[in-house]
Amino acid sequence: MTMEFTDRVTRVEPSATLAISALATELEADGADVVDLSVGEPDFPTPQNIVDAGQEAMDAGHTGYTTSAGILELREAISQKLADDGLDHGTDEIIVTPGAKQALYEIVSALVQDGDEVVLLDPAWVSYEAMVKMAGGSLSRVDLSPHDFQLEPALDELSDAVSDDTELLIVNSPSNPTGAVYSDAALEGVRDLAVEHDVTVISDEIYKEITYGVEPTSLGTLEGMADRTVTVNGFSKAYSMTGWRLGYFAGPEELIDQAGKLHSHSVSSAVNFVQHAGIEALENTDEAVEEMVEAFEGRRDLVVDLLAEHDVDVAVPDGAFYMMLPVDDDDQAWCEGAIEDAHVATVPGSAFGTPGYARISYAASEERLREGIERLAAEGYL
Ligand code: PLP
Structure with a gap:
């Protein structure tokens, strides 16, 4: 017998990354200063020429x-x-x-x-x-x-x-x-x-x-x-x-x-x-993309170096703005603890099918990346 679509949806978990981001937002609303290393989005504004093009298209009536x-x-x-x-x-x-x-x-x-x-x-x-x-x-x-x-x-x-x-x-x-x-x-x-x-x-x-x-x-x-x-x-x-x-x-x-x-x-x-x-x-956006990629590369290098200072070795990524941090076998508990104790948000590796890791997004400023890693170290998470 085939499973009904509704049953299949019931058995699927909500997006773990979006759930962690929501938790970070909740803590922030309660006044906590959360270093959010869970987000899967660049922390740069949309380049102005794209915003202008969108606005011009709206003004020109491209709304149907x-x-x-x-x-x-x-x-x-x-x-x-x-x-x-x-x-x-x-x-x-x-x-x-x-x-x-x-x-x-x-x-x-x-x-x-x-x-x-x-x-x-x-x-x-x-x-x-x-x-x-x-x-x-x-x-x-x-x-x-x-x-x-x-x-x-x-x-x-x-x-x-x-x-x-x-x-x-x-x-x-x-x-x-x-x-x-x-x-x-x-x-x-x-x-x-x-x-x-x-x-x-x-x-x-x-x-x-x-x-x-x-x-x-x-x-x-x-x-x-x-x-x-x-x-x-x-x-x-x-x-x-x-x-x-x-x-x-x-x-x-x-x-x-x-x-x-x-x-x-x-x-x-x-x-x-x-x-x-x-x-x-x-x-028309090649230059802005290049600048953003350059910034991400600098942050990748920074995070890899900071982690090495705490004797944590990671597989150095060649692309995107994520890396996998090896953590306890119980990565869920590690991530929950990290956000509660250090106010640093990461995503458990088990959400991606790989327990024992936490995903760090380095789409954050160098200052926040430093702060996040210092806090994880200070609370005993590194
Ligand atoms: N594919 C991968 C691997 C992603 O990481 C994402 C977003 O996080 C997407 C697809 C979907 O991107 P969007 O729907 O924002 O274009």
């Missing part, structure tokens, strides 16, 4: 419904961006969504049916598991934590996890929560398995623009992957636009048609003037 897949000019700009990354997608293979999260939800819902197997690389971003469960899929998980969160040394384990029963594999590089960027050899290993077992792969590239000295390869550029890869990206992280809610996915036309039905019947379209601001983001 748009084509469900998104305005053509934005899809053209996205098509060009993908081409710059080596991916060939015409505008009819792109759907613009209110955030990458919605894009992922639509793809997973369109692809996964009751009992279908989906492979995740742990630690994996919190919402993948929930989306798969809500679609009725089952999970097979590969733990990258023994390999400093890298995929290449775990290809044998991945090979054991992927079979002809696998419908979908989700790859997220640079990764949330580890910041790992997977090597080309790792991605080629993914390709070989996907081709052998006829698996569709989601390549969640939302942190692609935020890397430090490495250039991540888009999975869909590898030979044999163009017609089995769905590339997901969005504006939240690279352009500091989390609240604008703008993302997209691009993939084989058949899947776009199927997911497009879901899209048109659930969200109609992304917000009109926000889509106009998205064109400006893609076309």
